[in-house]
Amino acid sequence: MSSSPTDDTKPRSDGFEVAAEAGHTFTLDEKAKVADYKADAVAAENAEHNMTVLEAVRAYPMASFWAFVMSFTIIMESYDVFLIGNFVALPAFIRQYGEYNAEKNVTVIVPHWQSALQVSGQLGALIGVFVAGPVTSRIGYRWATITGLMLLNAFIFTFYFAESMPVIFLAQLLEGVPWGIFIANAPAYCSEIVPIKLRAPVTQMLQMFWAVGSIIVGAVTYVYNQVEHERAYKIPIALQWMFPTPLAILMFIAPESPWWLVRKGRLEEAAKSVERLGRRSRLNSGETVAMMRRVVELEKAEGEPSFWELFRGTDTYRTLIVCGAYASQNLTGNLIANQAVYFFEQAGVSTNTAFALGLITSALQMVFVMLSWILTTYFGRRSIYLWGTFGNVVLLVALGIAGSIGDPKATSASLAQASLGLIISVLFTFGAAPASWVIIGETSSIRLRPLTTGIGRASYYVVEIPCIFLGSYMLNPTGGNLGGKCGYVWAGTGLFCLIVAFFYLPEMKGRSYREIDILFRRKVPARKWKKTVVDAEDDE
Template sequence: MSYIDNNEKDIQAIDPSGQIHGVIRQYGVDDHGVELKLRDAITAERADHEETVWQAVKRHPTSVAWSLVVSMLVIGEAFDSDLTGGLNAMPAFRRHFGKYVDEKSGYQIPAKWQTANGFAATIGSFFSIILCGQIVNRLGYRKTSIIGLVLMMGAIFGPFFAPSLPIFFLGELLCGIPWGFFICIGPAYASEVSPLALRGLLTIWIQACWFIGHFIESGIVYGTQSMESRWAYRIPFLAQWCWPIPVGILIWMAPESPWWLVRRGKLAEAEKVVIRLGVAEGISPSDRVAEMLRTVEIERSQTEGASYIDCFKGSDLRRTLLGCMIFIFQNYTGYTLAGNIVYFMEQAGFPSSSAFAMGLGTVGIQLCTVTLCAFLMAYFGRRTLYLWGLGFTLCCLLITGIVACVPETPASRWIEAVFIIIMAVQYGLTTGPVTYALIAELSSVRLRAKSVALSRASYYLFGLPTGFIGSYSLNPAAWNLKAKSAFIWLGTGSIVFICTFLFLPEVKGRSFRELDILFHRGVPARKFQTTSVDDEDDQ
């Protein structure tokens, strides 16, 4: 019987044994008469493995273009998420919403409100991203993206007109709802429209979009931070109304994911999309659809359903936990400190203008390093690059903490600032971009949207304690640890490094079918790269 989630005519398998065997089994014929054979699927997968990066770029230019466009949704989340931290360092925002501490510290947003405002959008995103996984399954990526953009345009009114911190909190909470849509759709869509040779490169573009959003936000805030009126912090929110309409028009023109269409049994439509996206030399669009159908059937033969509960059954349990683990680790490797670089530098004694300028420069460097990461990941793979990045970060945290323990001088403050900037740059070079490649590849095809949603929801949930620690450790009216807080992240980061070494597999160069089989067989993480999977294997 069919393994496809659809309301159309079921696709009947001819082989009565139910096994995918040999090279002549016909998968079936849908109600549009599209014949799919195992031989076609094997041909398409072999072509994927033989295709080089440059060949993939030349043969699939529209696939590259649409992946880049849909990933741009993340720019909005990046802009607004970074803005909250930047506002805490803005004199006008602190003067209008904060309390006077002393002559040195001036006006400060109370630590409890710093924490609350930082969590507001996270809370909204946590619930919306779970909802998004269900909506994508029914409506597809395109329509769900449009819904998120419309919600974003309405939600910005809250923080823009907020007269008090409680109203500002509520506004940020509402802004978090479309955030959950954007971060769920970006990596899932990119991985499903990308050819194998470009899958890792196009998914790390999502991290580049994060840095683009941060860079735009940092530039606008740098330009308004010297203003004394409420427009100093209102203009950045006003700027967010500029991008949903053009991005929404482009996304409406984009093709739906062919994998989503195959899962819904719309094989003829999937073939038309494949033609738009391009195919490798020597294979036909029907070959590519056959490969997709084969993978979906293999997955459904292992686990029948496609609900959130199914993410925790069989081999999908391991895949879901790995995706959640990778996203959670971002909160516990010191990037909380690096992400608050502007506020940290202000509390370390740097002038506000210098702190904002250094923050803007750091994001600019991060944006450049993502490009370098694409080449490094193509050569070293995901696991190796992630581990090396974590190890380097731990060294930076150790040095930063040690320097913070000596008597404070201008030189020591500069050393602390430099190493925190280096950590931020390292994040853009390794652990940040690699994370998005991993979460898109570790999940099974039919559960991808839900698996990505759970991964990001875990990030939001486990980010609550790190947000609390980050706010209180730097705030002079709270713990006032400053750079000594590096020791906290050194401890948590060491645990992250050990877990990554033990459990994270290498998924570079593997087709979705091969990953399904490797996880189903329970292959240990450190043997993923060397374990072979035959073309005709399905379990």
């Protein structure tokens, strides 16, 4: 390697030209240091590529545990989303806050309040995800998450003591802010603390814990759906206090992401973090930190990351993929899953049976998420996402047909719609949903990851909020009263997501973050990623 200070303009394989284009000028000492640690970086990356899944678990046992802890924060958003979804079908809640409709001879939560309650938490979370990116980039994943947990503890009081719809709306809005922090940080942190072979299972745990939250809600509301006292909805609200404090204690003793520490130049702390995540006898923390330095140098730019960078150069494509993966969760069956109990009621089954089916749906979702670990780990992200979305589109069309033919009051028609609703909700957590979490965790650059996951989740809420109003209107008997015919609408949006993903979603299975950076910089078409080879020595 030449030591001439003018060599930054020549083609290289050591990453200098890339960094120089990003606005960083290397000194001779920096060039020497890069040359010194590149061999270690290559060795660490090759070691990760050569690990099997079981070897990765043995090498990084604590990484899996801390990813489990961080993923647990998702339970709180899931719990509350499903809680509100169940409250609109809970008899005691309806009697307290519903309005009598003489024309239909039924007491219901009116559509505008039904939609407002379900959208309030998402509005707060939309604020939270924009807060999460800059805060996490500055203070780290641990302290940002701990702050969110303590805020949530306080905001639950507002929800518990609320006595009117406007106050419940405000309480949900406040609770949503820490949810936004959790949902922005969890996929990024989980994907950063584990080796390549474990990125799929640990990020898919987020979908599993989403199912766990719905199981807890399903069990509690099933028990209380026949209770006429206010405790039928007060006790489920109070149960939210189970989570924040224990999780805050665990996050306090958790290791910070070594990637975040390397970005901050705290290399010794990064090495210690790697050693806490893995077994010293099975890994070389110095080599692992060198691998991280190599990627960070490749992405190097001056100053703190900013939202504007998300829409510059190849980062625009990466940001759009993350936004699309998040937003599409609302368009391929998720809203039927989130409103499962209410959907079952509107399909014609009894209230008690609807709550029982909701609980069964949640339990099956958890099982199928765990099965999806195998599929996504061995068959890739793109394939599972495409086939899972295609399967849901077909079933949504079938749901629409079931809602269109026969007597809607007939038992057979009700059971057909309820069964299809259950299958769609479960299949969603077997294919598209868990695959999208892996895509979200892998796609962004290391430098911009907290901001990218934040803006991606924001796109989720921007799409979800109008979809909630639409979904509530379509199902509500005083609104569209479509029942199973809503399947046609979601099949159309799902088909759009499928077509876009086919052309623009690349396969990132088995790729290191260096390789992902390089493939995006080379502008390799999405459908050619799987067959494109990136040499271990390449840095551009």
